[in-house]
Amino acid sequence: MDDTFEAVAVTHGGHHYFGYYDIQPWNGSGTHLLVLSPPFADREPTGADVCEIGLVEQESGEYRRVAETRAWNFQQGCFLHWHPKAPDEVILYNDRIGDRFVCVELNIRNGERRVLPRPISAIDRAGERATSLNFARLAVTRPGYGYSGLVDPFADECHPADDGVFVMDLETGDHHLAVSMAQIAALYEDQKAITGRKQWFNHNVISDDGKRFIFLSRWVPEGERRWLTALFTADMDDGGHLRKLYDYGLVSHFDWCRSEAVLAFARYGDDEQPHFWLVPDGEGEAQIIEAERWPRDGHCCYSSDYRFILNDSYPGGPTREQLLMLYEIEGHTLHELGAFHAPEAFTGPIRCDLHPRFSRDDRWICFDSTHSGRRQVYVMDVSAITAAGAGPGIRIVPGDR
Numbered sequence: 429m430d431d432t433f434e435a436v437a438v439t440h441g442g443h444h445y446f447g448y449y450d451i452q453p454w455n456g457s458g459t460h461l462l463v464l465s466p467p468f469a470d471r472e473p474t475g476a477d478v479c480e481i482g483l484v485e486q487e488s489g490e491y492r493r494v495a496e497t498r499a500w501n502f503q504q505g506c507f508l509h510w511h512p513k514a515p516d517e518v519i520l521y522n523d524r525i526g527d528r529f530v531c532v533e534l535n536i537r538n539g540e541r542r543v544l545p546r547p548i549s550a551i552d553r554a555g556e557r558a559t560s561l562n563f564a565r566l567a568v569t570r571p572g573y574g575y576s577g578l579v580d581p582f583a584d585e586c587h588p589a590d591d592g593v594f595v596m597d598l599e600t601g602d603h604h605l606a607v608s609m610a611q612i613a614a615l616y617e618d619q620k621a622i623t624g625r626k627q628w629f630n631h632n633v634i635s636d637d638g639k640r641f642i643f644l645s646r647w648v649p650e651g652e653r654r655w656l657t658a659l660f661t662a663d664m665d666d667g668g669h670l671r672k673l674y675d676y677g678l679v680s681h682f683d684w685c686r687s688e689a690v691l692a693f694a695r696y697g698d699d700e701q702p703h704f705w706l707v708p709d710g711e712g713e714a715q716i717i718e719a720e721r722w723p724r725d726g727h728c729c730y731s732s733d734y735r736f737i738l739n740d741s742y743p744g745g746p747t748r749e750q751l752l753m754l755y756e757i758e759g760h761t762l763h764e765l766g767a768f769h770a771p772e773a774f775t776g777p778i779r780c781d782l783h784p785r786f787s788r789d790d791r792w793i794c795f796d797s798t799h800s801g802r803r804q805v806y807v808m809d810v811s812a813i814t815a816a817g818a819g820p821g822i823r824i825v826p827g828d829r
Contacts, residue, residue, distance in 0.1 A: 432812070433766060433808050433810060434808065434809075435766055435768070435795075435797070435806040435807075435808050436806060436808070437489075437800070437806050438463075438484050438486055438489055438805050438806065438807050439463055439465075439484055439489070439491065439804045439805045440489060442465060442802070443468070443804070444463045444464065444482075444484075444803060444804050444805050445505070445780065445796040445804075446461070446462065446463055446464065446505060446783070446785075446794070446796060446805055447503070447504050447505025447506070447507070447508060447783070447796075448503065448504045448727075448783055449681070449727035449729055449740075449781075449783040449785055450633055450683060450729055451507070451508070451785065452509070452510060452785065452788065453508075453794055453805075454486075454510075454787050454788055454792075455510055455515055455516045456510065456515030456788070457516055458486075458787060458788060459485060459487070460483050460484060460485050461483070461486060461794060461807075462481070462483060462508050462510065463481075463482050463483070463484050463491075463805050464479050464480070464481060464482070464500065464505050464506070464508065465479070465480040465482050465491075465493075466479045466480075466500075466502075466803075467479070469778065469798075469802070469803045470773065470778065471778065472501070472502070472571065472572070472576070472777050472778060473500060473501065473576060475498070475524070475575075475576040475577025475578070476577075477498075477500075477576075478496050478497070478498055479496065479497050479500040479506065480493055480495075481493070481494055481496060481506070481508060481519075481521060483536065484805070486807060494519070494534070494536045495519075495521065495534055497521055497522065497523045498524040498577060499522040499523050499524045499529050499547060499563065499575040499577070500522070500575065501573060501574065501575065501777070502572060502778050502779070502780070503777070506522045506523070507522050507531075507548050507549060508520070508521045509521070509548070509551055511533065511598075512553055512554055512555030513554075513555040514535075517535055517536060517537050518533060518535050518536070519533075520532070520534075520558075520598075521534070522547040522548060522563070522575070524575065524577050524578065527578060528545070529547040529564070529575055529578065530543050530545060530547060531543070531546065531547050531560075531596075532544070533598075544596065544598065544601045545596075545601050545603065546560040546594055546596050546601075546603050547560055547561075547575075548560055548596070549561045549631070549632040550633050550634045550641065551598065552638035552664070553636060555598060556597070556598060556638065557595055557596065557598060557638065557664060558595070558596050558598055559593055559594065559595055559596075559606075559634060559641050559643075560593070560594040560595070560603065561594075561629055561630070561632065562580060562582070562591050562628075562629075563575040564578045564579060565591070565628050566628060566630065567580075568580060568583070569626060569628040570628065570630055570646070571776075572776070572777030572778070572779075573630060573631075586622075586624060586625060586627060587609045587610045587612075587613035587614075587622075587627050588608070588609050589608050589609075589611075590608065591605075591608065591609055592605055592606070592607045592608040592610075592611070592612070593607045593629055593632060593641065593643050593662070593667070594606065595641075595664055595665075604666075605667075606641075606663075606667035607629075607643065607660070607662050609627050609628075609645075611670075612627070612629075612645045612660065615672070616676070621649060621650075622647060624650075625647045625648060625649065625650065626647065626648075627646065627647040628645075628646055628647070629643050629645055629646075630643070630646055631643065631644050633683065634664065634684075635661075635684050635687035636684055636686060636687045637687040638664065639663065639664055639687065640661050640663055640664060640687070641661065641662060642659060642660070642682060642684070642690060643662075644657050644658070644679065645658045645676075646658075656676040656677060657674075657676065657677065657678065657679040657680075658672055658675055658676040658677075658679065659672070659673050659690065659692060659694070660672050660673070661690065671709060671710075673690055673692075673707045673709060674690075674692060674696060674705075677695050678695045679694040679695075680692065680694065680702075680725045681693055681725065681726065681728055683728050683729045683730055684730075685730060685734060686734060687709075688708060688709060689706050689707060689708045689709055689712065690707055690709060691704060691705070691706050691728055691737070693705075693728070696714060697714070701723075702725070703716045703717070703722070704717040704718065704722050704728065717737070717755075718755065718762070722753075722755075724741050724742065724744070725741070725742065726739040726740045726742075726751075726753075727739065727740050727781060727782070727784065729784070729786065731786050732788070732789075732790055733790065734757070735756065735757055735758060735814075736754055736755060736756055736757065736786075736814060737754075737755040737757065738753070738784045738785070738786060738793060739753045739754075739755065740752050740781065740782035740783070740795070741753075742781070743770040747769060748769055749767040749768065749769055749770070750768045750769075750770050750781070750782050751764065751766075751767050752764075752766045752767070752782055752793075752795065752808075753765060754793075754813060754814075756813065763810075763813055765793075765810070766808075768782065768797045768799040770797075770798060770799070771798055771799075771801060774803070780796055780798040781796070782797060783795060783796055790810075790814045791809065791810065791814060791815060792807055792809055792810065792811070793807070793808050794806060794807045794808075795808075
Protein backbone atom coordinates (compact mmCIF):
# COMPACT_ATOMS: atom_id res chain seq x y z
CA MET A 429 0.00 0.00 0.00
CA ASP A 430 1.39 3.39 -1.02
CA ASP A 431 1.31 5.80 1.95
CA THR A 432 2.27 8.85 -0.14
CA PHE A 433 -1.36 9.54 -1.09
CA GLU A 434 -3.35 11.33 1.59
CA ALA A 435 -7.14 11.21 1.80
CA VAL A 436 -8.37 14.66 2.88
CA ALA A 437 -11.94 15.21 4.06
CA VAL A 438 -13.64 18.14 2.36
CA THR A 439 -16.85 17.77 4.37
CA HIS A 440 -17.15 17.89 8.14
CA GLY A 441 -19.86 17.35 10.74
CA GLY A 442 -23.06 15.44 10.16
CA HIS A 443 -23.09 13.12 7.16
CA HIS A 444 -22.15 13.91 3.57
CA TYR A 445 -21.72 11.97 0.33
CA PHE A 446 -22.02 12.44 -3.41
CA GLY A 447 -23.42 9.27 -4.93
CA TYR A 448 -22.37 7.11 -7.84
CA TYR A 449 -18.95 6.55 -9.36
CA ASP A 450 -19.68 7.57 -12.96
CA ILE A 451 -20.81 11.17 -12.34
CA GLN A 452 -18.62 14.28 -12.18
CA PRO A 453 -18.86 16.10 -8.79
CA TRP A 454 -16.39 18.94 -9.59
CA ASN A 455 -17.55 22.17 -11.20
CA GLY A 456 -16.04 23.35 -14.47
CA SER A 457 -13.37 25.42 -12.70
CA GLY A 458 -12.36 22.51 -10.46
CA THR A 459 -12.79 24.61 -7.29
CA HIS A 460 -16.01 23.22 -5.80
CA LEU A 461 -17.72 19.85 -5.42
CA LEU A 462 -21.40 19.03 -5.22
CA VAL A 463 -22.37 16.96 -2.16
CA LEU A 464 -25.48 15.65 -0.45
CA SER A 465 -26.14 16.20 3.25
CA PRO A 466 -28.72 13.68 4.54
CA PRO A 467 -30.38 14.19 7.95
CA PHE A 468 -29.45 10.62 8.98
CA ALA A 469 -27.36 7.69 7.73
CA ASP A 470 -28.65 4.71 9.72
CA ARG A 471 -31.73 3.76 7.68
CA GLU A 472 -33.19 4.00 4.19
CA PRO A 473 -35.04 7.20 3.32
CA THR A 474 -38.82 7.23 3.16
CA GLY A 475 -41.01 9.39 0.98
CA ALA A 476 -41.21 11.95 3.80
CA ASP A 477 -37.43 12.42 4.14
CA VAL A 478 -35.68 15.40 2.60
CA CYS A 479 -31.97 15.50 1.68
CA GLU A 480 -30.02 18.74 1.40
CA ILE A 481 -27.91 19.51 -1.67
CA GLY A 482 -24.76 21.51 -0.99
CA LEU A 483 -21.66 22.99 -2.56
CA VAL A 484 -18.27 22.70 -0.88
CA GLU A 485 -15.10 24.58 -1.79
CA GLN A 486 -12.28 22.07 -2.02
CA GLU A 487 -9.50 24.29 -0.66
CA SER A 488 -11.30 25.75 2.36
CA GLY A 489 -14.04 23.19 3.00
CA GLU A 490 -16.58 26.02 3.09
CA TYR A 491 -20.08 24.56 2.65
CA ARG A 492 -23.17 26.24 1.19
CA ARG A 493 -26.68 24.84 0.92
CA VAL A 494 -28.13 25.24 -2.57
CA ALA A 495 -31.26 23.05 -2.75
CA GLU A 496 -33.08 20.01 -1.36
CA THR A 497 -34.60 16.85 -2.82
CA ARG A 498 -37.30 14.30 -1.99
CA ALA A 499 -35.99 11.74 -4.52
CA TRP A 500 -32.78 10.22 -3.20
CA ASN A 501 -31.05 7.12 -1.90
CA PHE A 502 -27.67 6.28 -0.39
CA GLN A 503 -26.19 4.60 -3.46
CA GLN A 504 -26.83 6.92 -6.39
CA GLY A 505 -28.02 9.98 -4.50
CA CYS A 506 -30.42 12.06 -6.61
CA PHE A 507 -28.31 11.81 -9.79
CA LEU A 508 -26.81 15.18 -9.02
CA HIS A 509 -24.97 16.62 -12.05
CA TRP A 510 -23.33 19.80 -13.22
CA HIS A 511 -25.00 20.81 -16.48
CA PRO A 512 -22.35 20.37 -19.21
CA LYS A 513 -23.50 23.60 -20.89
CA ALA A 514 -22.93 25.67 -17.72
CA PRO A 515 -20.72 23.59 -15.38
CA ASP A 516 -20.05 26.42 -12.93
CA GLU A 517 -23.61 27.68 -12.63
CA VAL A 518 -26.30 25.11 -13.39
CA ILE A 519 -27.02 21.79 -11.71
CA LEU A 520 -29.44 18.98 -12.50
CA TYR A 521 -30.97 16.66 -9.91
CA ASN A 522 -34.01 14.46 -9.34
CA ASP A 523 -36.86 15.46 -7.04
CA ARG A 524 -40.46 14.52 -6.30
CA ILE A 525 -43.17 17.07 -7.01
CA GLY A 526 -46.71 15.93 -6.26
CA ASP A 527 -47.27 12.55 -7.84
CA ARG A 528 -44.23 12.64 -10.14
CA PHE A 529 -40.51 12.10 -9.98
CA VAL A 530 -38.92 14.87 -12.05
CA CYS A 531 -35.58 16.46 -12.90
CA VAL A 532 -34.86 19.98 -11.68
CA GLU A 533 -32.52 22.34 -13.52
CA LEU A 534 -31.26 25.00 -11.09
CA ASN A 535 -28.99 27.98 -11.59
CA ILE A 536 -27.19 28.16 -8.24
CA ARG A 537 -26.10 31.78 -8.85
CA ASN A 538 -29.42 33.46 -9.64
CA GLY A 539 -31.90 30.84 -8.42
CA GLU A 540 -33.60 30.31 -11.78
CA ARG A 541 -35.34 26.94 -11.71
CA ARG A 542 -36.91 24.76 -14.38
CA VAL A 543 -38.65 21.39 -13.99
CA LEU A 544 -38.30 18.62 -16.57
CA PRO A 545 -41.06 15.97 -16.73
CA ARG A 546 -38.96 12.85 -16.04
CA PRO A 547 -36.16 12.00 -13.59
CA ILE A 548 -32.72 11.44 -15.09
CA SER A 549 -30.49 8.38 -14.78
CA ALA A 550 -27.63 9.60 -17.01
CA ILE A 551 -26.86 12.65 -19.16
CA ASP A 552 -24.69 12.94 -22.24
CA ARG A 553 -21.45 14.92 -22.22
CA ALA A 554 -22.92 17.70 -24.37
CA GLY A 555 -25.85 18.26 -22.04
CA GLU A 556 -28.35 17.61 -24.82
CA ARG A 557 -30.13 14.43 -23.71
CA ALA A 558 -30.67 12.18 -20.71
CA THR A 559 -31.88 8.66 -20.06
CA SER A 560 -34.61 7.97 -17.52
CA LEU A 561 -35.78 4.94 -15.52
CA ASN A 562 -38.74 3.99 -13.33
CA PHE A 563 -37.38 4.74 -9.85
CA ALA A 564 -40.60 3.68 -8.10
CA ARG A 565 -40.08 0.18 -9.52
CA LEU A 566 -36.44 0.18 -8.43
CA ALA A 567 -37.46 1.06 -4.87
CA VAL A 568 -39.14 -2.37 -4.69
CA THR A 569 -36.93 -4.52 -6.90
CA ARG A 570 -33.53 -3.04 -5.97
CA PRO A 571 -33.65 -1.35 -2.54
CA GLY A 572 -31.05 1.40 -2.27
CA TYR A 573 -31.37 2.44 -5.93
CA GLY A 574 -34.96 3.62 -6.20
CA TYR A 575 -36.98 6.43 -4.63
CA SER A 576 -39.71 6.05 -2.00
CA GLY A 577 -42.92 8.04 -1.99
CA LEU A 578 -44.71 6.90 -5.15
CA VAL A 579 -46.26 3.64 -6.33
CA ASP A 580 -44.97 1.98 -9.48
CA PRO A 581 -47.77 2.38 -12.08
CA PHE A 582 -46.66 -0.96 -13.57
CA ALA A 583 -46.40 -2.81 -10.27
CA ASP A 584 -48.76 -5.57 -11.44
CA GLU A 585 -46.92 -6.13 -14.73
CA CYS A 586 -43.82 -8.32 -14.95
CA HIS A 587 -42.72 -7.09 -18.38
CA PRO A 588 -44.56 -3.83 -19.15
CA ALA A 589 -44.63 -2.67 -22.75
CA ASP A 590 -44.86 0.99 -21.72
CA ASP A 591 -41.95 1.05 -19.27
CA GLY A 592 -38.19 0.73 -19.74
CA VAL A 593 -35.44 3.18 -20.69
CA PHE A 594 -36.68 6.60 -21.77
CA VAL A 595 -34.64 9.28 -23.54
CA MET A 596 -35.41 12.92 -22.74
CA ASP A 597 -34.37 16.14 -24.45
CA LEU A 598 -32.88 18.37 -21.73
CA GLU A 599 -33.92 21.55 -23.51
CA THR A 600 -37.55 20.78 -24.35
CA GLY A 601 -38.40 17.97 -21.95
CA ASP A 602 -39.71 15.89 -24.86
CA HIS A 603 -39.18 12.19 -24.20
CA HIS A 604 -39.77 8.80 -25.76
CA LEU A 605 -39.53 5.15 -24.72
CA ALA A 606 -36.36 3.83 -26.37
CA VAL A 607 -36.36 0.22 -25.11
CA SER A 608 -39.23 -1.48 -23.27
CA MET A 609 -39.13 -4.30 -20.75
CA ALA A 610 -41.53 -6.32 -22.89
CA GLN A 611 -39.15 -5.99 -25.83
CA ILE A 612 -36.22 -7.34 -23.81
CA ALA A 613 -38.24 -10.09 -22.10
CA ALA A 614 -39.33 -11.38 -25.53
CA LEU A 615 -35.67 -12.00 -26.39
CA TYR A 616 -35.11 -14.41 -23.49
CA GLU A 617 -34.57 -17.95 -24.74
CA ASP A 618 -36.59 -19.74 -22.04
CA GLN A 619 -39.90 -17.90 -22.06
CA LYS A 620 -41.41 -20.32 -19.54
CA ALA A 621 -38.72 -19.43 -16.98
CA ILE A 622 -39.28 -15.69 -17.23
CA THR A 623 -43.09 -15.85 -17.30
CA GLY A 624 -44.50 -14.36 -14.10
CA ARG A 625 -41.09 -13.14 -12.93
CA LYS A 626 -40.83 -9.36 -12.41
CA GLN A 627 -38.18 -7.65 -14.54
CA TRP A 628 -36.47 -4.29 -14.02
CA PHE A 629 -33.88 -2.09 -15.69
CA ASN A 630 -31.02 -0.63 -13.66
CA HIS A 631 -28.14 1.80 -14.28
CA ASN A 632 -27.68 3.75 -17.50
CA VAL A 633 -24.46 5.26 -18.85
CA ILE A 634 -24.35 7.17 -22.13
CA SER A 635 -21.41 6.68 -24.49
CA ASP A 636 -18.86 9.47 -24.73
CA ASP A 637 -20.08 10.47 -28.20
CA GLY A 638 -23.68 10.63 -26.97
CA LYS A 639 -24.98 8.13 -29.52
CA ARG A 640 -25.62 5.02 -27.41
CA PHE A 641 -26.55 4.00 -23.88
CA ILE A 642 -26.06 1.02 -21.59
CA PHE A 643 -28.72 -0.57 -19.41
CA LEU A 644 -28.88 -3.64 -17.18
CA SER A 645 -31.86 -5.99 -17.44
CA ARG A 646 -32.53 -8.03 -14.28
CA TRP A 647 -34.96 -10.64 -12.95
CA VAL A 648 -34.97 -13.31 -10.21
CA PRO A 649 -35.68 -16.92 -11.27
CA GLU A 650 -38.28 -18.85 -9.31
CA GLY A 651 -36.80 -20.43 -6.19
CA GLU A 652 -33.68 -18.26 -6.32
CA ARG A 653 -32.63 -15.31 -4.17
CA ARG A 654 -30.20 -13.59 -6.54
CA TRP A 655 -31.08 -11.96 -9.82
CA LEU A 656 -29.72 -12.69 -13.27
CA THR A 657 -28.30 -9.72 -15.15
CA ALA A 658 -27.64 -8.97 -18.80
CA LEU A 659 -26.01 -5.83 -20.20
CA PHE A 660 -27.45 -4.27 -23.35
CA THR A 661 -26.51 -1.25 -25.48
CA ALA A 662 -28.83 0.67 -27.80
CA ASP A 663 -29.05 3.86 -29.87
CA MET A 664 -30.15 7.03 -28.10
CA ASP A 665 -32.31 8.13 -31.04
CA ASP A 666 -34.71 5.20 -31.16
CA GLY A 667 -33.31 2.24 -29.25
CA GLY A 668 -32.06 0.74 -32.49
CA HIS A 669 -29.00 -1.48 -33.01
CA LEU A 670 -29.84 -3.27 -29.77
CA ARG A 671 -26.92 -5.43 -28.63
CA LYS A 672 -26.57 -7.84 -25.72
CA LEU A 673 -22.88 -7.54 -24.79
CA TYR A 674 -23.04 -9.64 -21.61
CA ASP A 675 -25.55 -12.49 -21.34
CA TYR A 676 -27.77 -13.22 -18.36
CA GLY A 677 -25.69 -14.26 -15.36
CA LEU A 678 -23.30 -12.13 -13.30
CA VAL A 679 -22.78 -8.61 -14.66
CA SER A 680 -21.98 -5.80 -12.26
CA HIS A 681 -20.26 -2.40 -12.55
CA PHE A 682 -19.13 -1.01 -15.89
CA ASP A 683 -17.87 1.96 -17.88
CA TRP A 684 -17.65 2.93 -21.53
CA CYS A 685 -14.26 2.91 -23.23
CA ARG A 686 -14.08 5.51 -26.04
CA SER A 687 -17.68 4.74 -27.08
CA GLU A 688 -16.24 1.57 -28.61
CA ALA A 689 -16.37 -1.03 -25.84
CA VAL A 690 -17.72 -1.66 -22.35
CA LEU A 691 -15.53 -2.57 -19.38
CA ALA A 692 -17.53 -4.64 -16.87
CA PHE A 693 -17.01 -7.05 -14.01
CA ALA A 694 -18.77 -10.17 -15.23
CA ARG A 695 -18.75 -13.82 -16.10
CA TYR A 696 -18.27 -13.87 -19.84
CA GLY A 697 -18.43 -16.65 -22.38
CA ASP A 698 -17.27 -20.02 -21.04
CA ASP A 699 -15.22 -18.51 -18.20
CA GLU A 700 -16.54 -19.76 -14.85
CA GLN A 701 -14.77 -17.05 -12.84
CA PRO A 702 -15.85 -13.39 -13.05
CA HIS A 703 -13.25 -10.86 -14.19
CA PHE A 704 -13.10 -7.36 -15.57
CA TRP A 705 -13.83 -7.87 -19.25
CA LEU A 706 -13.56 -5.33 -22.06
CA VAL A 707 -16.17 -6.24 -24.67
CA PRO A 708 -16.47 -4.24 -27.92
CA ASP A 709 -19.83 -2.68 -28.76
CA GLY A 710 -19.61 -4.17 -32.23
CA GLU A 711 -16.73 -5.92 -33.94
CA GLY A 712 -13.64 -6.98 -32.00
CA GLU A 713 -12.34 -9.42 -29.43
CA ALA A 714 -13.24 -9.47 -25.73
CA GLN A 715 -10.28 -8.99 -23.40
CA ILE A 716 -9.69 -9.76 -19.72
CA ILE A 717 -8.20 -6.83 -17.80
CA GLU A 718 -5.80 -7.88 -15.01
CA ALA A 719 -7.33 -11.25 -14.10
CA GLU A 720 -4.92 -11.93 -11.25
CA ARG A 721 -4.75 -8.54 -9.55
CA TRP A 722 -8.43 -7.64 -9.88
CA PRO A 723 -10.25 -10.79 -8.78
CA ARG A 724 -13.03 -8.86 -7.02
CA ASP A 725 -15.84 -6.62 -8.13
CA GLY A 726 -15.46 -2.85 -7.85
CA HIS A 727 -16.69 0.49 -9.19
CA CYS A 728 -14.52 1.05 -12.26
CA CYS A 729 -14.12 4.22 -14.32
CA TYR A 730 -11.67 5.46 -16.95
CA SER A 731 -9.68 8.67 -16.79
CA SER A 732 -10.56 11.24 -19.44
CA ASP A 733 -7.60 10.14 -21.59
CA TYR A 734 -8.28 6.41 -21.05
CA ARG A 735 -4.78 5.88 -19.64
CA PHE A 736 -5.99 4.90 -16.19
CA ILE A 737 -8.75 2.90 -14.54
CA LEU A 738 -9.88 3.90 -11.07
CA ASN A 739 -11.40 1.13 -8.97
CA ASP A 740 -12.37 0.16 -5.42
CA SER A 741 -13.51 -2.97 -3.62
CA TYR A 742 -16.20 -4.06 -1.23
CA PRO A 743 -15.21 -4.54 2.42
CA GLY A 744 -12.95 -7.55 2.87
CA GLY A 745 -11.25 -9.45 5.67
CA PRO A 746 -11.78 -9.19 9.42
CA THR A 747 -11.04 -5.45 9.37
CA ARG A 748 -13.61 -4.82 6.58
CA GLU A 749 -11.22 -2.76 4.49
CA GLN A 750 -12.29 -1.18 1.22
CA LEU A 751 -9.38 -0.88 -1.22
CA LEU A 752 -8.81 2.13 -3.47
CA MET A 753 -6.76 1.40 -6.60
CA LEU A 754 -5.48 3.21 -9.68
CA TYR A 755 -4.40 1.08 -12.64
CA GLU A 756 -2.00 2.41 -15.28
CA ILE A 757 -2.95 0.61 -18.49
CA GLU A 758 0.15 1.13 -20.63
CA GLY A 759 2.59 -0.08 -17.99
CA HIS A 760 0.24 -2.63 -16.38
CA THR A 761 0.98 -0.90 -13.07
CA LEU A 762 -1.43 -1.14 -10.16
CA HIS A 763 -1.16 1.66 -7.59
CA GLU A 764 -2.77 0.83 -4.24
CA LEU A 765 -3.84 4.22 -2.94
CA GLY A 766 -5.35 3.24 0.38
CA ALA A 767 -7.52 0.93 2.47
CA PHE A 768 -10.47 2.29 4.44
CA HIS A 769 -12.39 0.57 7.21
CA ALA A 770 -16.13 0.14 6.63
CA PRO A 771 -18.03 0.00 9.95
CA GLU A 772 -20.56 -2.82 10.16
CA ALA A 773 -23.31 -0.30 10.89
CA PHE A 774 -23.21 0.68 7.21
CA THR A 775 -24.39 -2.39 5.32
CA GLY A 776 -27.06 -3.34 2.80
CA PRO A 777 -28.94 -0.48 1.11
CA ILE A 778 -27.29 2.09 3.44
CA ARG A 779 -23.73 0.87 2.84
CA CYS A 780 -21.11 3.41 1.82
CA ASP A 781 -19.13 2.19 -1.18
CA LEU A 782 -16.14 4.36 -2.03
CA HIS A 783 -17.51 5.08 -5.52
CA PRO A 784 -14.27 6.82 -6.61
CA ARG A 785 -14.36 9.49 -9.36
CA PHE A 786 -11.74 11.42 -11.32
CA SER A 787 -11.63 15.22 -11.42
CA ARG A 788 -12.07 16.76 -14.84
CA ASP A 789 -8.29 17.03 -15.35
CA ASP A 790 -7.58 13.59 -13.78
CA ARG A 791 -5.24 15.14 -11.18
CA TRP A 792 -7.58 14.46 -8.26
CA ILE A 793 -9.98 11.76 -7.21
CA CYS A 794 -12.81 11.97 -4.71
CA PHE A 795 -14.68 9.24 -2.88
CA ASP A 796 -17.22 8.65 -0.12
CA SER A 797 -16.21 6.80 3.03
CA THR A 798 -17.38 5.98 6.56
CA HIS A 799 -13.97 5.06 7.99
CA SER A 800 -14.25 7.99 10.47
CA GLY A 801 -17.59 6.67 11.72
CA ARG A 802 -19.52 9.20 9.63
CA ARG A 803 -20.25 9.36 5.93
CA GLN A 804 -17.97 12.04 4.44
CA VAL A 805 -16.47 13.06 1.09
CA TYR A 806 -12.69 12.82 0.62
CA VAL A 807 -10.28 14.02 -2.05
CA MET A 808 -6.84 12.70 -2.95
CA ASP A 809 -4.12 14.24 -5.14
CA VAL A 810 -2.98 11.58 -7.66
CA SER A 811 -1.23 13.97 -10.05
CA ALA A 812 2.13 12.32 -9.29
CA ILE A 813 0.79 9.41 -11.32
CA THR A 814 -1.66 10.89 -13.78
CA ALA A 815 0.31 14.01 -14.80
CA ALA A 816 3.06 11.92 -16.41
CA GLY A 817 3.47 11.85 -20.18
CA ALA A 818 0.47 10.58 -22.08
CA GLY A 819 0.49 7.05 -23.44
CA PRO A 820 -1.86 5.29 -25.83
CA GLY A 821 -4.08 3.85 -23.11
CA ILE A 822 -6.45 0.98 -23.79
CA ARG A 823 -6.66 -0.57 -27.24
CA ILE A 824 -9.61 -2.33 -28.84
CA VAL A 825 -8.35 -5.53 -30.45
CA PRO A 826 -9.90 -6.13 -33.88
CA GLY A 827 -11.22 -9.53 -34.83
CA ASP A 828 -14.31 -11.75 -34.59
CA ARG A 829 -16.14 -12.20 -31.32
